[in-house]
Amino acid sequence: MNELQRISAFAWHQDIAYLIGIVLLAALLLYRFKPAVRRTLANTLGFFFACLGGLFISGIVDHLGFAGAASALHELFIVAEGMAVIRLSGLFVFRILLPLVRLTPPSILEDMLVILAYIIWGMVRLRYAGVDLSGIVTTSAVITAVIAFSMQDTLGNILGGLALELDNSFEIGDWIKADDVIGKVVDIRWRSTSIETRNWETVVIPNSVLMKTKFSVLGKRVGQPEQWRRWVWFNVDYSVPPVRVTNIVENAIQAADIPLVAKQPAPNCIMMDFDKSSARYAVRYWLTDLANDDPTDSAVRTHIYTALARAGIRLPVPEQNVHVIKEGEKQDQARHTRETNRRIAALRKIDLFRLFSESELHAVAESLKFAPFAKGDAITTQGAVAHWLYILTEGETDVVLETPNGKRTLNSIKAPSFFGEMGMMTGAPRSATVTAKTDVECYRLDKKSFESIIHSRPSMAEEITQVLVARQAELHSVQDDLAEAQRSQAQQHSEILSMVKRFFGL
Template identity: 30%
Template sequence: MKTGLGARLLAAAILTVAGFALQARGAPWLGPDAAPVNAVARLVGGILGWLALAWVGICLVDIAVRRLSALGRPGAPPPRLVQDLARVVLLGGAVIAIVGLVFDQPVAGLLTTSGILVVVLGIALRNMIADVFAGIALNMEHPYRIGDWIEVAPGQVGRVEEINWRATRLITRDETSLVVPNGLIAGSHFINFSYPERHYRKTLRLPMDPAAPPQRVKLVLRTAALAAPGVLRDPAPIVQLEGVDEAGAVYLVRYWVADGADENRCRDAVVGAVLDGLQRAGMTAAFPRRAVSMLPRPRETATGSTAPAAPLASMLGRIDLFQAFEESDLRALADAAHRRRFTAGRALVSEGEPGRSLYLLTEGILDVRVDRDGGTVSVGRLMPGAVFGEFSLLTGAPRAASVVAETDGVAFEIDKDHLAPILRSRPEVAAQLADLMAARQRRTRERLEPAETVAAPQGGAPDRRDLLDRVRGFLGL
């Protein structure tokens, strides 16, 4: 029992005793000559006693409702509707008792008149009365509470803001108020997204080309969902193949959001991440087609896997390291790049080992780890589109961190032998690369802890001239 409620109950009980005592004995201390005042005192005592007794009943109902509410759903606010109804009944009973027992007036006529009035009002307000009793049932059962996100009809979703006598008021995701009669909610089904847990699952339905390998599509879509901000990692997103229709093979991307307020933001992030991931992987979502297209057979690499040269060249062009390169240079690098497929748990590079190549991640998630205090510490994650190994590619510096696959995936490796011919034909690009890497290394060392600097080489930060000499010496320029 809360202190405030207990104090109210004690005060009501004291006033009840005092009121009835005053009604019974009057004010004898005023003497026999104060009979009129004594009579008024008895009336005041009777009125006070009955009203205070009603107050005692209200406090007891409040206590009972709070305890029953806590047993049903811990943390749920007590149902106001039941408390308000108890106040009306108890105060109405107190008024009738005052009329009949204090003022000694007949109440039979009053009750009869009240009964007729209740029947008339009941017929006229039957829908409203049904909503009131439905509200009582909802408050007793507690299928939802203040702050829950519910769907009362398809497309009508909102956060419960208030449950009153007649209706439940929701605040929609558009920040508008939706008022739903309690009878409508009680008489139909609704969905509570916030119970039994605050987080819940949503699904993105996506048709894909049936010719695309299902396992690869699932990996790309799952990686994209994991990379979307706001999506829970526990439970982790899953991707399932639903079937095939006229648009293509239909995949279901199932992900969890923390709260109903995050749903639209998470869906926007997931759709954006999926489209971005598909672009990096050289895929597109499918749609119903009526035209026939004749496409050349994809070129096969030495390892027998299809090399998406055009998408890879486009991705390289968006990396600041290669922005000074001509389109023909980017295509040459994309054609020469080695496609590396990796499985979860495999280390692509290890800290301290010699390096001479750069990696561009197109599918999957990688974990960046460094050795610290005799153990291995994770300092970051790499998502599709990330690049690592720039300093090793340009200077041969040892790997500054270990990069381990968190999921299956694909990365493209660009070796120094692929870059050196381009820089020999365009020596000015080497100077631009040295300027860029020197500036990047200075920013990195200013903003990050040394253990978090994944791309930077070990040792002190060289200036632009030293770095250019190292690039020329390593690449034989």
């Protein structure tokens, strides 16, 4: 027992128990709150306890009578033990203490300070061992010059990393473009900067390269939120006036609720160039999440396409010389017949047209305008005056009532259905806003197309009024408008019928 005590007294200093306790406490906190450093923590703890074992071995060597070797071995493991404690202290200070006071220094600063602490610790132990440091300092000047010359690239990376951090060129979390690499900065180390791209890649760029080349910090402007301007290109035939194209597309994009598209600055549409057979346009919008560029571009293109389709504007196709034959006319006629039958089938599912004759349904079908909408588009706006009826064939919409207290979703309309009947039949302003909950396909029927039918059979006004009264009662019930809902249907019928006759001049 006395021999074990002598070995322990030589190997370990008297405060070793306190040191082990502090090390274990710091390690426990790091393990609990910082999972990202657990691997480094395990390696550091393993190294620390290996050094403790080495110190015990030095005690055994001393007990065997090899005093000189034991002293050298003991000093070596003391230095190594101190380095393990310094590494653990660096992790604890930079990962636990500084974040508590809302300080997040860069990783390169942590690395440099830890290395500096290693050097100071080594010099302290050399001084303690009786080594004259003045001679070492003189000799090290020459060695330093040789090392600096042979490690120019490494030193350039270190100094480059320090320069990037000190002048705040970019920070962790910024999106940058360096040459052909675009990505998010996730780490700045003493040798390199790590960038994560949208392709799930991590690109490691030496700091010296970043110091020598031009790079752009994306979506960053002083005093402004992070957002990046994107360009979405499309072409339209020369037969359509540019002012009409830009107004249609710009109004549609600004009115739609497209995720990740900033409201300010507002999106805009401009004509950029003249191609061989069409004019080239671009929608410019500001992206609020730089990681989702392509999906948001796709959503904007969808809104461009549907806005142009509603206006009857087709995207151009490459010009070709073709020979027209009779067979082509037959195919066009067959395609037209199929589309007309599809429209008639959609009309038969709508209560408003259940009393129409076959010829009347055919006339209405010929007058319908295809009107697709993308998710988030505003189909009708509360208070607007538009003499259109919408026949919903695919998708789902939300009916939103705008009040002084905010917006309130009244209900959803699923295909097959219709809305906007009061606007077409009476000229009344829209009573609510209808937005596309999903991608939507509609047909649009205007007053002019319907007018000839109702004039040829005036009694139809009475039949249609019954449907309008039922729809109005349903709407008032959803709106909790008890006073309006409790009015007699006869009174509502009389009022709406008068509005229909007056609007159509019956």
